[in-house]
Amino acid sequence: MADGGRQHRVLIVEDEDNIAIALDYLMSREGYAHERIATGQGALELIRDSRPDLVLLDVMLPEVSGYEICQKIRADTDLSDVRILMMTARGSAMERRKGLALGADGFIAKPFELGELRAELRRILDGETT
Secondary structure, three states, rough: OOOOHOOOOEEEOOHHHHHHHHHHHHHHHHEEEEEEOOOOOOHHHHHHOOOOOEEEEEOOOOOOOOHHHHHHHHHHHOOOOOEEEEEOOOOOOOHHHHHHOOOEEEEEEEEOOHHHHHHHHHHHHHOOOO
16 A cells, blocks of 8 residues: 555556456555556556556567657656556566666566565565665
């Protein structure tokens, strides 16, 4: 829960249904209010409209990459309080550095352990840095 008992809101930007189902399960279990968009197209508008506390952002998306979305969120001063946790199947050190350099608050490689993801979500939502 967030300050004052308000639920943290998480937007999942993930095109793979099987991963999205696992994420939906985890978000529900952890008590986060959440929704999902399956493509990069429209994600930025949804982020501006819904103002989630955290965006769980896949790197490889149809139409617009997660890196582009991350960069656009960080370029928008109105979205400065939105946290970003990037996910990728290509979990190389270079991918991680790129995501963090573009302003992501965290980076997790797929497939991930649910416990590892849970810990990263909590760390970021609690305002801790990497």
